[in-house]
Amino acid sequence: MAYQALYRQWRPRDFSQMVGQEAIVETLRHQVQTGRIAHAYLFCGSRGTGKTSAAKILARAVNCMHPQDGNPCGKCETCQRMQAEDYMDILEFDAASNSSVEDARELLERVSFPPQFGAYKVYIIDEVHMLSNSAFNALLKTLEEPPEYLVFILATTEPYKLPATILSRCQRFDFGRIPAAQIQGRLREAVLGARGEASDGALMTIARAAEGGMRDALSILDMCLGYGRKIDEKLVRDVLGTSDRAFLFRFSSALRSENAAELIRLVDELMSRGKDPLVFSRDVSSHLRTLILAKCCGESIAETLDLTAEDAAEYIRESESFTTSRMMDMLDLFMHLETELRYSGSPRIALENTSLKCCLRTKETDTLALNDRIAELEAEIKLLEDRVKNIPAQGPLQEKEQTESGKTAASSPAAASRKPREKSTAVKKPESMTPLGRSTDEVWKEALKILQKTEPSIHGMFLMGLFAGSDGKEYRWKANPGFEIIASSLNSGERKPKIEEALTAASGTECTFTALDASQDQQKVEEASDEKYLEELYDTFGHEPVDVVDEIPQK
């Protein structure tokens, strides 16, 4: 006997064998039981959701002489006849392959002949949206005044393409996608029927890939059984050409950390395994969608997406490190890639390019991402400010800053009170004055002026940091964070003597120079501020020991 495809073997023979669509099945059965049959039905829904199966069962049920619970009995004379393929009163017509007016006219010409055996003459028109306009007009004419015995069952995946005049004359049923768990159940029966073995994971992978369509699910299972009786997840993935979840998690983790090198490496791994970039980009889209849902819905995705609790937890964990808007942007990019790949001559380049685009975070709009960006920008501004502060030290700007600070001192009492104190410290510390009568600050500025003329390249390097103080002999400078290399370059044998020469000339006494990077400097700054704090204490309390007593509360 010739092999019959699984989806034919498992096509439901009555309503009780249908998987999913419980509400629709219930309504149709009730109509058969009560004899309230409509003249036109419209079954809508995506492929493989049971529209044609339901239509065929309904066509037999309305003609059965003794229907059982709304199902055809399978025993009566009409049922026996109907089981033979060439039953005259059920006419099936595929509009996708016969869309011309002639075909439709020929079909509808037979409408005027009453049924030969049963009570109804049933027309099943598949993909009815494919009919031409004239064919629709012919159909409409019949639907306006249908003979008593006539039933039309129109099935379509695209109901919005039907004229409103047709829609308004039909009783409409929308067939939803069948839940993966229900598909998995039917697949298990089919595997056992075929004397095969399959893991739960393998059957669930097939069920998910079928996206709610039973026919697709059975066809995939059929293909898998072609490779052997034992089916595991790996075999299913090979048949489908899809990527495994672990790989997708590695990929999304690289996207999250914006690790461009890792992404390119993963694409390379994918290509060397002979995977199709288009299939992969669909997998990434679906993975990102799951992550977005995990972020938005939390644990309830286990139910929505037919996931196990552990799988759901894994998605939720991964989604936590992404912002929703970032994932949505990435999903946009990958969905766009799917379209692009259909026409692209270089699919690998397109895939790499999209992966890298995901690392560019320029379009983000949600608060978390904006906060990130603001923090980054603030850090940059701080860096620029530090540099600008250092610039007045080298020229005419210096005087301008001084007059400006003088103005501020006069206008702000806080600054006014601070100013004289700094002066008094300077007076009290003659050791900080150099033989030429300059303060260490002034020596530094003067040395920079000298270097600006003699060694402009060294002078330029000082813009990447700040003067960090001096004890009158050693002059210290600190590099801004990220410019540690400048510090080590200034400390190098060639530049250091030139800087020390300039400092010596500016101060009138032998000077040394040390460049610090940000981390070293922290210590020195702390030491310096300790010293300063001590000086302030001496200013206030003098050098003699002071008794500290608890304040007595006043009554």
Ligand SMILES: [Zn+2]
């Ligand atoms: Zn019957």
